[in-house]
Amino acid sequence: MNMKMKKISLAVVQALGIGIVGGLAVTSVEAQQSTQKVEKIEVTGSNIKRIEGETALPITVITKEDIEKTGVTSTAQLLDKMGLNSGATYNLSNGVGDSGQPGFSGASLRGLGPNSTLILLNGRRVANYATNGAAVDVNSIPLGAVERVEILKDGASAVYGTDAIGGVINFILKSDYQGIEGSYYKTRTLRGGGETNKWNVTGGYGSLSTQGFNVLVSVDKEKGDPIAARQRAFASTGIREDLGIINVSSRTYPANFRWSGSPGLVNQTAANNCAPALGAYYLGGNSCVYDYTAGLDIYPNVDRETLVARAVYKLTSNAQLFAEYSDVKNKAVFASSETPIDGAFTPSGAPIIYPAGGRYYPGPITLRDGTTVTPAGDIALRWRGRDSGLRTNVPHSEATRPVFGIKGTMSDWDYEAAISRAESKVREEYVDGWLSETRLRAALLTGNINPFTLTGQDAAGQALLNGAKILQDVRISKFTTEIVDGKASRELMQLPAGPLAMAVGFEHRKEKMDDKPLEVLFSGDVLGGGGNLPPVQADRKVSAVFAEFNIPIQKTLEATLAMRSDRYSDFGNSFNPKAGLRWTPTSSLLVRASYNTGFRAPSLPELYLPSFTGNTAGSHDDPLRCPGGNPIGSFVDTGSECGIQFNTQFGGNPALVPEKSNQATIGIVLEPQAGTSFGADFFWIKRRNSLGSLGDSTVFENYGAIDPLTALGHFVRFGRSANGRCTNDPAGITTPANVPCAINYDIQLIDNLGIYTITGIDVNGAVSFTNGLGKFKISLDGTYISRYQYQREKDGSYNNNLGGFTSDNGAITRWRHVLAVNYVHGPWSATLSQNFVAGYNDDPSADIRRAVGNNETYDFQGSWNGVKNLTLTLGVRNILNRDPPQSNQNQTFQVGYDPRYGDPFGRVLYGKVAYSFK
Numbered sequence: 001m002n003m004k005m006k007k008i009s010l011a012v013v014q015a016l017g018i019g020i021v022g023g024l025a026v027t028s029v030e031a032q033q034s035t036q037k038v039e040k041i042e043v044t045g046s047n048i049k050r051i052e053g054e055t056a057l058p059i060t061v062i063t064k065e066d067i068e069k070t071g072v073t074s075t076a077q078l079l080d081k082m083g084l085n086s087g088a089t090y091n092l093s094n095g096v097g098d099s100g101q102p103g104f105s106g107a108s109l110r111g112l113g114p115n116s117t118l119i120l121l122n123g124r125r126v127a128n129y130a131t132n133g134a135a136v137d138v139n140s141i142p143l144g145a146v147e148r149v150e151i152l153k154d155g156a157s158a159v160y161g162t163d164a165i166g167g168v169i170n171f172i173l174k175s176d177y178q179g180i181e182g183s184y185y186k187t188r189t190l191r192g193g194g195e196t197n198k199w200n201v202t203g204g205y206g207s208l209s210t211q212g213f214n215v216l217v218s219v220d221k222e223k224g225d226p227i228a229a230r231q232r233a234f235a236s237t238g239i240r241e242d243l244g245i246i247n248v249s250s251r252t253y254p255a256n257f258r259w260s261g262s263p264g265l266v267n268q269t270a271a272n273n274c275a276p277a278l279g280a281y282y283l284g285g286n287s288c289v290y291d292y293t294a295g296l297d298i299y300p301n302v303d304r305e306t307l308v309a310r311a312v313y314k315l316t317s318n319a320q321l322f323a324e325y326s327d328v329k330n331k332a333v334f335a336s337s338e339t340p341i342d343g344a345f346t347p348s349g350a351p352i353i354y355p356a357g358g359r360y361y362p363g364p365i366t367l368r369d370g371t372t373v374t375p376a377g378d379i380a381l382r383w384r385g386r387d388s389g390l391r392t393n394v395p396h397s398e399a400t401r402p403v404f405g406i407k408g409t410m411s412d413w414d415y416e417a418a419i420s421r422a423e424s425k426v427r428e429e430y431v432d433g434w435l436s437e438t439r440l441r442a443a444l445l446t447g448n449i450n451p452f453t454l455t456g457q458d459a460a461g462q463a464l465l466n467g468a469k470i471l472q473d474v475r476i477s478k479f480t481t482e483i484v485d486g487k488a489s490r491e492l493m494q495l496p497a498g499p500l501a502m503a504v505g506f507e508h509r510k511e512k513m514d515d516k517p518l519e520v521l522f523s524g525d526v527l528g529g530g531g532n533l534p535p536v537q538a539d540r541k542v543s544a545v546f547a548e549f550n551i552p553i554q555k556t557l558e559a560t561l562a563m564r565s566d567r568y569s570d571f572g573n574s575f576n577p578k579a580g581l582r583w584t585p586t587s588s589l590l591v592r593a594s595y596n597t598g599f600r601a602p603s604l605p606e607l608y609l610p611s612f613t614g615n616t617a618g619s620h621d622d623p624l625r626c627p628g629g630n631p632i633g634s635f636v637d638t639g640s641e642c643g644i645q646f647n648t649q650f651g652g653n654p655a656l657v658p659e660k661s662n663q664a665t666i667g668i669v670l671e672p673q674a675g676t677s678f679g680a681d682f683f684w685i686k687r688r689n690s691l692g693s694l695g696d697s698t699v700f701e702n703y704g705a706i707d708p709l710t711a712l713g714h715f716v717r718f719g720r721s722a723n724g725r726c727t728n729d730p731a732g733i734t735t736p737a738n739v740p741c742a743i744n745y746d747i748q749l750i751d752n753l754g755i756y757t758i759t760g761i762d763v764n765g766a767v768s769f770t771n772g773l774g775k776f777k778i779s780l781d782g783t784y785i786s787r788y789q790y791q792r793e794k795d796g797s798y799n800n801n802l803g804g805f806t807s808d809n810g811a812i813t814r815w816r817h818v819l820a821v822n823y824v825h826g827p828w829s830a831t832l833s834q835n836f837v838a839g840y841n842d843d844p845s846a847d848i849r850r851a852v853g854n855n856e857t858y859d860f861q862g863s864w865n866g867v868k869n870l871t872l873t874l875g876v877r878n879i880l881n882r883d884p885p886q887s888n889q890n891q892t893f894q895v896g897y898d899p900r901y902g903d904p905f906g907r908v909l910y911g912k913v914a915y916s917f918k
Contacts, residue, residue, distance in 0.1 A: 057560075057580055057594055058665055058681040058762060060084070060781065062149040069822070069831045069861055071875045071910055073185065073198050073222060074304070075138040075146075075171075076105035080903070081835060083783035083816035084109050084151060084167065084762070101132040102428060103332045103395035105139050109166035110155070110685060110758055111788060111801075111812050113692065115603065116659075118157065118164035121171050122324065124485070125161070125509070126401055127422035130477035133513045134603035140328045140399030140424065144200045145218040145308040147174045153762060154594050154665045155685065158546055158562040158578040163600035165661045165687055173324070175310060177204030177216045179918035190881055190907040193227035194299055212314040220306035226333065227299040229894075232904050234883045238293035238895040239281065243888040244848025247619055247895050250644060251340035252280045252290035255383035255451035257354070257362075259375050265382065266373065268452055271366050275454055278386065286367050290384050292337035293895045297390075298904050301333035319408035322418075330397045336893055339385035339435045339528040341451075344647065346437050347524040347532050347613060349744065351380035358447025381444075383451045388465050391433035391528055393474075397426045417486035428475040435527045436520065439468040474521040475533070483509040489548075498552035505546050512539040513604040524613070534610040536652075540601075541569040556584045566599065570607075571658055574599040590669040592681075598661035602653075602691055606750045611651030613745060616696040617807070618845070618890030619643050623704030624740045647745035648696065649716075657752055661687040667762075675768040680761055687756040693748045694792055695807020695891065697845040700746070702792070717741035754791020755798075760784050763817075774825030782817030804841040807891050810900055811852070813838045827866035833859045837901065839885065846888035853885040855902050873912040881907035 062078075072078050079085050085108055106114025106129075114135035119126060121141065129137035152160075152168035160168055185198040202218040229235045238247030250256055254275065256265045265287035267274065274280040274288035283289050307327045315321050343351040354361070356377050364374045405418025443449055443464040450461050457465060487505030494500075517533040524532030546564040553559055560580040567573050578596035585591070621629050626642040667681030703714040717740060766779035788802040790809070805811045820833035837855040861875035884902025892899055 057592070058153040058667055058679075058683075060151040060153065060762075060764065062151070064147050067143070067146065067149070068873075069820070069833070071859060071861055071877050071908075073143070073187075073196055073224075074105075075141040075143045078143065078149075079107050079138060079169075081818060082151075083781055083818065084153060101129060102334055102393055103139070103330060103397050103426070104129050104132055104135075104137050106135045107138055107169055109151075109153075109169070110683075110760075111785070111809060112166040112685070112687065112756065112758070113809075115691065116155075116163070116166040116600065116687075118161055118168045119171075120160060120168060121326070121401065122173055122403075123160075123170060124403065124418070124420055125422065125481055125483060127399065127424040127481045128479050128511075128603070130397070130424040130426040130479045130513075131395070131428070131475065131515065133479050133515070133605035133609075137330075137397065137399070137424065139304070139330050139397070141171050142173070142218070142220065142306040142308045142326055142328055144198075144220040144306060145173050145202070145326075146171050148172050153681065153683065154596065155598065155661075155663045158564040158576055158596060159548065161544075162564055162566065162574065162576040162598045165598040165600055165659065165663070165685070173308060173310065173326075174202070174204075174216060174218065176208050176214045176312070177202065178207065178214070179204060179916055181914065181916035181918075183912055183914035185910065185912040187908050187910040189227075189905055190909075191231055193225055193231045194905045194908070196222065196224040196910075198222040208312055208314060208320075214310075214312050216308075216310045218306070218308040220304070222302070222304040224302040224304075226297040226301040226335070227904055229294055229296055229298050232298065232883075232906070234886065234896045235298050235894055235904060236294055236896075238291050240888070240896055243842075243886060243896065244846040244850065245888040245890060245895065246283070246289075246643070247293055247890055248281070248283070248289035248643070249292045249337075249340060249384070249619075250287060250289060251292075251342050251345075251382045251384050252288045253278050253338075253384040253386040254280070254288075254454060255341075255354075255381050256287045257375075257379045257381050257383075257451070259377050259379050261376065263367070263373060266365055266367070266375075268362055268365055269454070271368050278454065279384075292340075292384070293893060295390060296337050296893055297333075297335040298894050298899070300335075303329075303331040305329040315406070316408070318410065319406060322403075322405050322407065324401070324403040326399070326401045328399045331394060333392060333394050333431075335390040335392045335433075337384075337391065338433060339388060339391055341381055341383040341385055341435070341440065341527060343380065344644075345527055345615070352383075352437075352441060353444065354379045354381055354449075354451055355445050355447055358444075360447070360450040360452055362452055381451055385433065385435055385465070385527075387457050387462060388435060388469060389433040392431045393434070394429045394431055395426050396429065397424065399424050413488045413490045415486070415488040418484075420481075420483045420485075422481045422483075424479045426475070426477045427473055428477075429473050430470045432469070432471070434470040435465075435468045436470050437525050437527050440465075440527065443468050470520055470526060472520070473518060474526075475515070475517045477515040478513075480512045481509055482512075483507060485509075495552055497554050498558070500552065501550040503548040507544045507546075508542070510539065510541050511604060513537065513608075515605070515609070532613045534612055536605065536609050538604040538608040540604065543567045558582050560594075562596075568601050571601045574658070588671045588673075588677075591666075592668075593664070593666040595662075595664045598659070598663065598687075600659040600661075600691070602656040602658065602750075605652055606691055607652050607654055607656060609652035611649050611749060614648050614650050615645045616648050616700075616746065617645075617892065618696060619645055620696065620700040620704075622646075622743055623700055625742060627705070641742060646696075646743055649745050649747045649749065650693070651749050653750045656691060656750065657689050659687055659689050659691055659752075661685060678763075678765045680763050682761045683759065685756070685758045688754075689794075690753045690756050690790070691750060692753055692808070693750050694753075695809075696746065696748065697807035697843070697890070698792065699748065701845055704746075715746050716744045752794065754794050754796050756790045757787060757798075758785065759787040761786070774823055774828075777822040779820050779822070780817060782815065782819075784815045785812060786814075788812045803838075805843045805852075805887075805889060805898075807843070807845070810891070811840045811889075811898060813840050813901075827864050828862070829864075830862045831860070835859065842887055843889045843891075845890070848888065850888065852887050852898075852901070855885050857882055869916045869918065871912075871914040873910075873914070875910050875912075877908040877910070878906060 107117045109117045119136035150170045155167045157164045180203040182201045187196040199221045204216040206214040208214045256267045267288040273282045279291045280288040309325045313321045401422040403420040407416035485507040489503035491499040491501045515536045544566045548562040551559045562578040576597045580594040583591040622641040664684045669679040671677035764781045768777045789798045801812045815838040823830045839854045842850045857878045859877045863873045865871045884897040887898045889898045
């Protein structure tokens with residue numbers, strides 16, 4: 001056993017040992033039952049009302065009290081602490097520099113991606129994120145108004161939708177609240193940046209039981225500061241030779257340049273080791289490179305406003321009218337590296353010129369070997385727009401959702417019906433740094449901008465640069481989901497072993513996407529990878545009917561059968577069954593199992609988004625012209641073909657077919673004594689025709705070295721002739737006839753990949769006991785993944801992603817857990833928790849093979865409520881101030897760590913004051 005597995009095993013043994021010694025448990029059904037009559041309620045995963053927890057399906061419940069003990073302020077932060085959220089978690093920081101879906105945060109249950117995780121609010125769908133269209137932005141969930149979170153872990157729900165292949169997360173809001181409560185929450189980080197202020201006021205009036213109505217309103221406001229890369233040593237530079245990565249760019253400050261007859265790229269400062277104080281470094285040749293990650297924000301500035309309202313009116317003793325409304329506004333400010341000014345970042349690929357005779361035209365230049373060269377004619381620039389500021393884009397997103405419905409009982413039927421309209425709107429604004437190609441080209445041709453300066457522009461040059469900035473809205477997007485749904489359940493008859501119960505229901509929804517990039521973005525007149533994004537309008541209708549039966553076979557054995565039939569306006573019919581068994585041979589043992597199938601039609605943008613040009617996430621070498629970073633001839637420009645970001649074509653694919661899946665679970669819940677129990681559930685998922693795009697590292701490493709004639713599925717090369725070779729590259733430099741052309745762009749369109757197979761086990765539990773010191777509770781929630789294999793193409797070979805990183809799926813860790821000890825004594829309470837994520841093998845595309853360490857942090861929170869209605873809370877997240885584990889991944893702008901695996905905040909102190917009037 002290697003050292004990494006020993007550490008994982010030790011962590012597992014410690015976590016399980018503490019829990020088992022104390023008597024691990026997730027509260028079982030039997031432990032929750034009392035001798036009194038218990039009202040039957042609806043549990044996530046079933047439409048048949050029953051006693052809480054009495055289910056054949058594995059469900060995790062996170063209460064409001066559990067949420068408050070974590071000290072988090074957003075839904076995305078909460079999900080990052082869940083063991084179920086395996087693989088690449090999608091938090092807000094990963095959106096830095098992402099013009100495709102800025103501001104988006106998603107859940108990735110089982111590591112299958114946010115598109116395979118169904119997000120519900122009070123059991124109903126919400127709209128997908130407007131600029132994504134394929135998944136819900138969890139920032140649109142009003143966490144301050146959430147009463148509990150229920151997670152259905154077996155996936156592909158015949159009740160809610162068979163597109164829930166990874167699972168279902170149901171956020172349930174407060175209801176029937178009386179009184180007023182307010183709170184103020186503030187954080188402070190040890191190293192600066194990332195501080196948060198949050199206010200919440202919740203009020204409720206009326207008693208449903210005595211007055212026949214209740215109205216609840218909850219308002220949140222949150223403001224968070226950004227974290228700059230320079231504030232965290234582990235992320236302050238892209239030159240990390242210790243990690244085997246050098247994430248730099250040949251678009252530098254002052255400019256690299258070339259002219260007809262130049263000896264490759266040249267920089268006037270290269271002979272003097274460039275200009276490190278300005279972010280320009282010497283790594284070889286006669287040019288400089290730019291450390292483009294050093295100046296960006298690794299976590300954005302965030303403003304969030306939330307309004308939630310709910311009203312219930314008792315129409316009769318057996319009927320209620322209800323209405324819900326939520327409005328969540330998010331504003332995030334993303335500041336990424338300054339604009340790279342180079343023809344390679346334009347749709348045409350034409351060089352960006354500084355004219356001969358310009359005011360700042362360079363004179364004779366001394367090279368590193370002491371020789372002198374003199375530029376002649378127009379100069380092709382590779383420059384960095386440091387004088388124009390960081391590229392700063394601001395997505396203003398708003399998610400609204402009115403719901404109107406009726407629920408009650410009629411002729412022994414429990415029924416509920418509602419109409420809803422969920423809408424996600426995003427207005428993306430450029431506020432600094434982004435430059436118009438057209439205006440900048442014209443400004444440079446005046447000769448009055450100085451690309452070679454070490455001290456900045458004069459007034460005239462700065463005015464010209466400012467005039468080329470794009471300072472406007474660039475994209476307005478909207479995604480709406482309109483739903484009419486209804487369901488009813490009742491006990492049909494009494495069987496010898498108990499009542500036979502049935503539920504039936506229907507859902508009809510219309511999805512519509514309207515994504516409108518404005519002219520500046522649609523035309524491609526944006527330097528730096530933000531342009532050429534076409535508009536798309538699309539819609540679909542989905543109608544579904546479903547039924548569910550709860551069948552008692554014996555006193556200790558019951559079966560659940562469910563089935564769902566969906567009809568898509570664009571993909572026809574789909575029928576998917578689900579079956580479950582629940583066996584209780586003794587009062588202290590529950591055995592359960594389930595099996596179901598899933599169906600996910602391609603989302604609207606996956607189908608219809610036209611192709612557009614962006615950039616690879618990481619830096620790469622042209623596999624044919626610069627294999628292993630070594631140019632194959634003097635004609636290869638190392639500054640544009642070795643170690644750079646290449647143009648990439650993204651977009652949808654109308655030829656896609658739906659994903660299909662099979663899932664199964666089997667598990668036990670054991671309660672050896674009151675207050676002590678243990679639960680474990682094995683899961684198996686097989687997904688076919690998986691929808692996605694390959695990571696750029698996969699494309700360059702696995703498909704890039706193929707001859708151009710057979711590599712057209714992944715690369716398009718400049719000036720390509722019939723035999724896949726060229727005699728001249730775009731810059732006019734003659735090349736041998738047997739050498740392939742330079743890359744124009746690689747292709748990462750959405751496609752149907754092959755089969756994904758995931759297996760593992762969820763372990764959870766708690767033990768509660770009381771002694772002379774107070775009340776104690778020890779709890780554990782962990783997930784172990786034993787298999788994660790996938791195919792990159794249909795009928796292709798399987799790739800093992802378990803315990804390792806790929807650019808396709810990110811890091812899939814073997815084990816994650818949260819272990820917590822809670823203590824209560826009188827008005828005092830405290831929680832100490834351990835958050836553990838096992839390490840993994842780092843990005844194999846880097847030069848150094850290495851392992852990412854375990855991510856282990858500890859949180860502490862203490863509360864006092866010794867004054868009536870007042871609660872004071874102090875806490876520390878990441879007590880030991882541990883940095884996220886070092887990583888050489890290059891799929892995000894952040895360098896030195898993976899923001900999908902560890903957060904950059906470090907130690908966070910927080911306090912909260914809450915007061916209620918009841």
